[in-house]
Each structure stands twice: as C-alpha cells, then as structure tokens.
Amino acid sequence: MTRSRSSYTALLAALCVALAVVMGLAVSFGSVRIPVGDVWAIVGARLAPGTFETWWTAARESIVIDSRLPRALTAAVVGASLAMSGAVAQAVTRNPLADPYLLGVSSGAGFMVVLVTVLGIGAGMLGVFTIPVAAFIGAMIPLFLALLIGGRYPQPTAIILVGVALGQIFSALITFCLLVIADERHITGVMHWLAGGFGDARWSTLIFPTITLVVVGTALLFSSRWMDVLQTGDDGAAALGMNVRRFRVLSLLAVSVLAGAAVSVAGGIGFIGLLIPHLAGFIVGTRAIRLLPAAALLGAVAMVAADTAARSVAQSTEVPVGVITALVGAPIFVWMLYRQYRRLEQ
Template structure:
C-alpha cells in the first residue's frame, strides 16, 4: 500500500484537451480501441477465431437471424461461454481501477495514491483466506462464494478506517489508518497461509492474490459492473466539484464546499469501486496508479476529461494485460498482476523521471 503523508500541489491544466483529435474524437477513438482489443482478446487462444467471426457471433446472439450462421456451435460456445465474459470482466475491472485511482489522486492531491489506499486489497485477500483456509462459508454461495467473501473482506478495513480515522479533523488520518490496517490484514494473510493452510489451499490463495480472470463468468460480472455503473457514474457527475478541490482546501471551502466530507465520500467511493474489482480479479496492481498518469499526459488533469479517459485506458490496459498473461506460456497461465507489475513499474519510473527532469528545467 502507498503511504500518503505528503500532499503534492497540482496545477490546473488548460481547459482544452491536449489531444489533436479534440476531446470528443478522443473518446470515440478510445471506445473503438476498447472494442477492438476486446475482439482480439476473444479471438486469441488455443483455438484461434477470426475477429470478424467473434463480432458476428456476438451480434447474432443479440439480434438472432442477422447473419446466416457459418461458424460451428463449438466456436460459439467458446466465444459466448468463456472468452467474452472474461474479456468484458477484464475491461470492467480495468475501468473501475483506473477511474478510482484517478479520483483518489485528485481528491488527495497526491500522485502516488491508488485505489487500495484504505486497505481494501488486503482486506479482500483475508476474506478469501477465511473461506479457503479456515472454511467459514465455503461453497455456501456457489460461484459467488469467493467474490462475496472478498468484497465483504474489502469493506472491513474501509469502514474501520472511516470509524477510527474519521474522529480526527485531518483527512490524512483516515488514509494513515487505512495504511496501518492494510499491514495488519497482510500479516493475517501471511500467518494463515504459513501456519494453517495446506499445499492446495496455499496455491489457491496465492493465485487469487496475484490476480487474474480465470474464474470470470457472466454471473460474477454483477459486482464490478454494478459498482462501475453506480459509483463510477456518481464520480463522473461530481467531476466539476473535484476540480474545485484542486484550488486547495481553503479555496474550495471559500467556495462553499465541505472539504472533509467531500473527500471522505469520494474515498469511500474509491474503495467501493476497488473492492468490487478485487472481488472478481484479485489484487492487480499498477492499473489504478499508472493509468491516471497516462490519461493526464493526454488530456491534462481536469476531472471531467481525465476520469472518462482514464476509465477507457484502464479497460484497454487490463484486457491487453490479460491477453498477454494467457499468451506467455502455452502450458501455464501467468497471473495478470505479474504482467501489470512487470510492465507498469518500469513505465511508472520512466514517467517520474520525465516529470522531474521537466520540473528541473
């Protein structure tokens, strides 16, 4: 987890998007890119399916009779039953993490904030340990057992952070409590795995902690999709008020904003989005930290532009990472969190070097 004990002042960007396409054109391009990447992800696998066939199958499922069927039933089952829900889940989780990461960075005015700053990832991991290792509620909800356990576990450090840190006037108190709780839950996970877990349970939990979409189903998409549709829309709706916060706490308060309450509500939304994403994908890092910076390079830091661009870039990045994870080895699926870390960490360091070199000039 990232400790957020310092504030970084952020200068407002110009109102115009930096993209030569214009903001509307950029959004259209990103939507088309997202659809293209999803099509490639569904196409790729042990059985290669042409992208044209993929979209024909999808359209024909939505509007029966549009095409004369030329594909086999087996291919349709692969597309609709397995690969498409996986790709869509990856896109939804990527959008949720990138959007929540962007909001976290804006409302804390700290470029190192990420969606897990209140300990939701560690709490979710411990929820999975309770079900997998300790056996409480195992199998009770069928395929929903692990996602529900992860989501409930993610909410525990969130509400403890609000209950404990919310007693103090400084907003950083909530964040610091969240960081401390993340370490506590990480320690509980480690203790449970080392002392209580057998080899099978250890492998299962470690695979979940590394992150991935191997268990993605149409039914389990309900968690990230619902969170993105409700919490994500609310965040986009409050973009102008988020921009007001960039003038500083005193300036925002002078304009009539209740800054502590506004920040707490949005950190709650960040954690809800992250918790829903983690519940189906595990702890996937760097998407929520890195993608908002990439979006900022394209459109600046105005929330009304940054948030939707970050969400779409996050969807593209996550689908790409999941496809790469499935492609590295024919006999073993690499956890998506490994791919995002190996690619994201060097890229993030390079971006920091560029920023600091520019500041020195």
C-alpha cells in the first residue's frame, strides 16, 4: 500500500513537471520566439521583484505576462475542468462514452453565443465578459431544463435522455440561425468559437473558471468515495445507505457547471473530456480519489499542448483547438478501444 501510494505521488509530481514544461513551451512559442529560460525569468521577476536582473525588453515582458501566460493558464484550467468533469460523468452514469457535454451544455452555450453575435442581443453590454457570460448562461439553460423535466421521473436515465434531446434542439437552433439569419462575417466568428480556442483569454476571464474548478473540483474529490460505491450498482449502493438518485443528480449538476465554466471561455472543445479519463484510468486505475486528480493534470497537459499546436500548425491563421483535439484524440480513442476489446477476447 505504501509503495502504491508513493508511486501515485511520484506520478502526480511527474505530471506537474510535465505541465510546467508544456506551459513554458506554450509561452515561448509564437510569432516572437522567447527562450524558455527568459519566460520563467520574467514570471519569476513578476512574482518576486528583484530576484532577477532584467535583461529582456518591456515588449517581451508584455507578451509573456499580458498575452501568452494567461492563455496557457486558461488552457490548463479548461483542460483540467473538462477531464475531471468527464471522469465524473463516466463514473456516475457507468457509461464509458459519457462526456462533460452530456446534458447539452455545449449546445446551449453555443446558442447563446449565436444570439449575442448574430442578433446582437446584449452585444458589448459587459465588455470582454459579454461572450463568456452569455455562454455560461446558455450552458445552464439545458441543464436546468433537463433537471426540471427529467427529474420528474424515477429512472436516472431520464435526465440524461432529456439533456441529449435538448442538446439536439439547441444544435438545430444554432444551425438555423447561421443558415437563415447570419451573414458571412458572423458565421466565421461563431464557427471559430464553436470549434474552441483561447484567442480571447485574459487574466480577467481566467478568474471564473479557476474558482469553479477549485470549488467544484474539491467537492467532487470529497465525494469520490460515493462514486466508487456507485460502481457496485444502484441496488448495492442503496443497500450501503446511499441516496443514489440524489447523488447522481448532484454529480451531473457539478459536471455541467464545471463544463459550462470551461465552455464559457474556450468554446466547445471535444475529446478531452471523453478521452483523458480513459487514459488516466489506464494509468492509475478507476478509484475516483486517484482518477480525478490524475485526469485533471493529464487534461491540463493535453489542452496546453493542443493549444500550442493550434498556434503553430499554420503560420497564416490559427487553427481552432477543437480541430486539433479531434484529429489527435479520435485515433487514440479508437486504438484504446481496440486494445481493450482485444484483451477481453483473449
């Protein structure tokens, strides 16, 4: 047990180092290449003034502190949020194909962004916060409708099925608005948001998803024991004194809030919430207390790496991060499924 615990601690430490490395590279890469050593020196000088003698220009310091660092941190927070919420969604539904957008969060957020962008409803009302706030409100609409409608029925799958249906409705509304109402300029902007990205990341927009990750993530870690109990089946969990229905509803609520906060600043980025929990489970096992932190760190590393690749693939334009995660994540997911089912056949 001690050896297993020390191995797990070493793994988390290695993932933290990997996250620091990819974040350093993310801040270093760009139209203006800044050496990684300079990046950490600039960050260190800002955190502890007087630690380093300044040898860099004010322009480079502004690039690091005001532009690339908040973008990298936002990518890390969003990746951790999606991966953790995906792991919880898969655990409480006992469905390996569940993801954070299970209750239509992404589609609802996208629809509100379309309303703000295409119809101009509330456009510019909150400045740089207009799109994030609209997206989060939109993400919560299908969630609460799913809880209101599906919560009337005793079957736990009712909420999920209602959420899936609402997601399809909002996706149809997005398509209708883009085809019938929007002009070409609006379509380009909305499509980039729907595919996901961190081009609008700022220190101010980082606050809300970070607080959400800390608060909701901590609550999920404290409830990890009940997630493991739920794996015994609803009847077994109920026999151990668990209110299965209430726990599942609260867990799905936490999943959607966490995913909604991530979507509000990054758009609908797929595959991180679906793939990373499987990868983390392959490495550390399925116990929730081990799975959730590992999934969060792996998700942060993967998202920062994907954002760096999105900025580096094409020089003339920035590829949406969702395109990168889909192109890389889909083959890996298929390979993992192939290995799993081949092992079961043997």
